[in-house]
Amino acid sequence: MIRMTWAAHAKWAPVRRCNARVAYYRVAYYIAAVLAAVVPLVVAVAPAPAETVPRAADVYGHFGPEGPRLREQLWILPSADHAYPLRATVFRPADTPDGETGTARHPLVVINHGTSDATRLAVAMPVYYWLSRWFVEHGYVVVLPQRRGHGATAGPLAESIGTCADPDHLRSGLAAADDIQGAVDYMSEQPFVAPGEAVVVGISSGGWASLALASRNPDNVRAVINIAGGRGGRPFGQRVDTVCGETRLIEAARTFGRTARAPTLWLYAANDSYFRPALARAMASAWHAGGGEAELHVFPAYGSDGHNLADDRAGWDIWGGTVENFLTRSRGKAPVAVLDPEPHQSLESGSGNVSPVATVASDGAARAP
Secondary structure, three states: OHHHHHHHHHHHHHHHHHHHHHHHHHHHHHHHHHHHHHHHHHHHHOOOOOOOOOOHHHHOEEEOOOOOOOOOEEEEEOOOOOOOOEEEEEEOOOOOOOOOOOOOOEOEEEEEOOOOOOOOOOOOOOOOHHHHHHHHHOOOEEEEEEOOOOOOOOOOOOOOOEOOOOEOHHHHHHHHHHHHHHHHHHHHOOOOEOOOOEEEEEEOHHHHHHHHHHOOOOOOEEEEEEEOOOOOEOHHHOOOOOEOOHHHHHHHHHHHHHHOOOOEEEEEEOOOOOOOHHHHHHHHHHHHHHOOOEEEEEEOOOOOOHHHOOOOOOHHHHHHHHHHHHHHHHHOOOOOOOOOEOOOOOOOOOOOOOOOEOEEOOOOOEEOO
């Protein structure tokens, strides 16, 4: 009986091995079918490889809610280098919704900060609260971009070209203007901004950068305001009135003026420790000689340093009426008058003669330089 059992086992062994192979192939087939169905789904939902340059939609725009102070909000804006988007503060008027669009559209003002080599990476986001508030109360959306090489925006200081001994004020101004243009273009497309009505304002090196932008005549900028503007003033904390490459600064102003056609307003104080009135007159005169429109105002001494003309509420009483009149004229497309030139001596030996613009007193009366 035992021998018969083993014989039967031997007889059916090939059949069992065949069935096992069939079962094995069936399992393999089913596994392959499942993988064919699942793998494409996994690939479809898997995150894409990180892009070297982020898409604009992923990076730019507002971040976080508006604050109670003038609807303050953080925005990220494009710069001339996509690797370093600009951090910006935005202030807005209280809206009265438009009947057609549901959103009131306001003119835009872009306020541009100055630069300190010693503190540029440590500075906070630019605010210029009293200057910003003046514009908000006059119906403007205010944006204050922090340019590359400063504070939270960080990155290389693209606008510093050359050295104090050998400065390139022209190219430095244009490099800073690249960032400003990015901010103007992006904010001009927002639904609460009136297109084509931007005013560009700058303080100190931001004023110089704003003048550089004016030389390009962007279609969406209708006027430029330069407050205590220039480059290279008091390098490394040196004494008052020390300016790197003063002659080159004046010549760069002449070059900018050759192509600039937007009206420009220049505001300085008699006791500015960075750019004294004589230098301001020479720059404005060079701008005018190049063919640009320049309206220069030199106000009486302001506080301990007139370079801080835009820093507090008291400034409204000094420059507020002048700025309001200028904006009214520029909005009406009326040409901004350039005051008659007055005799003026060159600031440096070999700097050449420039045709200066007369100064305007705070009451609007013209006076000799």
